[in-house]
Amino acid sequence: MSMVLEVDSIHTYYGKSHILDGVSLNIREGELVALLGRNGAGKTTTLRSIMGLTPPRQGSIKLFGKDTTGAPAHRAAAAGGGYVPEGRRIFxxxxxxxxxxxxxxxxxxxxxxxxxxxxxxxxxxxxxxxxxxxxxxxxxxxxxxxxxxxPKLLILDEPSQGLAPIIVQEVMRTVARMKSEGIAVLLVEQNVFGALELADRAYVLGEGRVVYDGTAEELRSDTARMEQLAGVAHAAHA
Structure with a gap:
């Protein structure tokens, strides 16, 4: 499978605040990758860096083999990236x-x-x-x-946030359909168990760094690791 997205050791700041500290991740054609972590770990900033909304000061980003590091958001969209931000931002x-x-x-x-x-x-x-x-x-x-x-890559930031459980299921079915149609998906999601049921691989961020990089199945089966890395209580899922 060809590479859709390559993020190599990016460092992103808000003013003097160092938010992302050498984040690297990649997505291949047709993959669904979950990006997880506690609030404030840097998930949204990673997505904004990829889309050119908050450009990194160091590191590189490639979409479909083209260097888009620091390019304006319309370049990422023109390259094949579709972005659904947190909060929806409709008119x-x-x-x-x-x-x-x-x-x-x-x-x-x-x-x-x-x-x-x-x-x-x-x-x-x-x-x-x-x-x-x-x-x-x-x-x-x-x-x-x-x-x-x-898009050839669909980037979703917390699509289930604030939704009733039955609507969350519908949104997740839609995400699964995108994958089945060959669209690569990068999913930031507070419903960690639901995300990992759909994902092929997962990354977990902690304080702006990647602290887990592996298969979704491995992370899903290790409850202690999920609680430690993703900040999810197994009891809440149960």
Whole structure:
């Protein structure tokens, strides 16, 4: 499998605060990789660095073999990266359909009709303002907008945050479908057990450094390690 994303020893700062301290990770074609860790570990900053929103001061980032280190976000999108940020960032004053129309659309299987078929609820609410949607509907809309780029890599930041369990299951099924269609996925997710059930491999961040790099199955089967590295209580899952 060819390499989709290569992050090599990046150091990213917010002002004088050193957030990422030599983070390295990679994703191959068709893989689903989970990026886990406690709050403040650097997960979102890693995604923002990859997308060019918070460029690293050291290290390198390659998307599909092209060096995009420090490039503006539109370069990462043009290279084939689709990003669904934490908090969804949809246009609340526009309707669902208008949100989709203003998204940059590229040639490929994913068009407005296709995302309506994937998310029938969005089709039902296509004339509703984005700000009036439920959290789950907003997440669907955010994912749908990213899919209109026909990305080869889909980057998701906490897609299940604040959602009811039944909606979380629907979102996770959507993520699994992306993988089944050959889209590489980088998933930051607070539902660690759910993420690891879908993922091929996992990275865990701790204080801006990679403290675990291995298979999702190995991490999932080691409850003590999960509690230590990912900050997840097995009792909460049970």
């Amino acid at each position: 609340g004053h526009l309707s669902v359909h208008e949100n989709l129309l203003v998204s940059r659309q590229t040639q490929g299987n994913w068009n407005i009709d296709a995302v309506y078929k994937l998310f029938p609820r969005l089709h039902e609410r296509r004339n509703s303002k984005g700000g009036r949607l439920s959290g789950g509907e907003q997440e669907m809309l955010a994912i749908a907008r990213a899919l209109l780029l026909n």
